[in-house]
Amino acid sequence: MRKPLFAAFALSASLCAQAGEITLYTRANFGGPAIKLHESEPDLDKLGFNDRTSSVVVQSGRWQVCEHKQYKGRCKLLEKGEYAQLQDFNNMMSSVRELDELAQHKSQPDRP
Numbered sequence: 001m002r003k004p005l006f007a008a009f010a011l012s013a014s015l016c017a018q019a020g021e022i023t024l025y026t027r028a029n030f031g032g033p034a035i036k037l038h039e040s041e042p043d044l045d046k047l048g049f050n051d052r053t054s055s056v057v058v059q060s061g062r063w064q065v066c067e068h069k070q071y072k073g074r075c076k077l078l079e080k081g082e083y084a085q086l087q088d089f090n091n092m093m094s095s096v097r098e099l100d101e102l103a104q105h106k107s108q109p110d111r112p
């Protein structure tokens with residue numbers, strides 16, 4: 001009897017599709033205590049990171065970072081890359097979300 005290898009492969013592929021990753025650092029130039037996130041966080045205060053982020057590395061995905069929790073206030077889009085200084089966003093970030101998660105929901109066909 002053949003084993004269902006195909007099913008196992010399909011499962012791992014779907015898990016990899018949502019592999020967004022972002023690291024928040026409390027100091028500029030990627031210093032100080034840091035946290036790594038793999039999913040959206042509407043309230044960084046829960047992680048002890050409210051208004052503390054001074055530099056960011058986006059390992060994968062596209063992330064929106066916002067001034068207030070629940071993605072309110074001013075927001076900024078961070079693509080994959082390294083942000084050694086956040087300039088006008090220094091010590092202001094209170095929520096982050098992965099935009100590709102939203103895009104996947106929106107990409108459902110609207111056509112009748």
Ligand SMILES: [Ca+2]
Pocket residue numbers: 050051066067068069091092093094
């Ligand atoms: Ca804030």
